[in-house]
Amino acid sequence: MNTNLLYVVDDKGAIQYVQIAKDLWEKMEPLVKPLLSAKDASELKQQERPLADFKTLMEYWDFSYPYTPNVECPCCQAKTDDWRNDPKERFLLTNATLGGLLVFHCKTCGTTIRHKYFKDHVCYEHTTPKKR
Numbered sequence: 001m002n003t004n005l006l007y008v009v010d011d012k013g014a015i016q017y018v019q020i021a022k023d024l025w026e027k028m029e030p031l032v033k034p035l036l037s038a039k040d041a042s043e044l045k046q047q048e049r050p051l052a053d054f055k056t057l058m059e060y061w062d063f064s065y066p067y068t069p070n071v072e073c074p075c076c077q078a079k080t081d082d083w084r085n086d087p088k089e090r091f092l093l094t095n096a097t098l099g100g101l102l103v104f105h106c107k108t109c110g111t112t113i114r115h116k117y118f119k120d121h122v123c124y125e126h127t128t129p130k131k132r
């Protein structure tokens with residue numbers, strides 16, 4: 001019997017989880033880490049609070065130019081013409097302030113993208129997570 005792996009089944013006998021011996025896991029973890037974080041990223045969902053703050057920002061929008069909803073990731077080149085209606089939901093709005101700051105999370109590569117709105121121009125910044 002292989003004691004490194006233990007299958008956890010549901011009441012119909014279908015495998016739901018696999019338990020891995022700690023010694024084995026320690027060897028496996030660095031190998032499967034990219035998969036684990038990719039899964040986490042795909043499960044990220046747009047949160048309501050920044051969306052509500054975004055709506056407030058739109059209501060009080062008094063900059064000298066219209067708001068443009070396109071977002072582009074300078075790191076992985078993912079882009080959308082309108083993050084609000086992107087079927088692939090490439091970008092999540094993680095923060096919005098009345099002062100004119102929007103923060104997006106790129107689901108493809110994890111880059112944080114900041115759109116800073118000033119009276120007559122927009123400033124784009126980004127921070128890409130360090131590769132391990």
Ligand SMILES: [Zn+2]
Nearest residue numbers: 073076106109
């Ligand atoms: Zn990206």
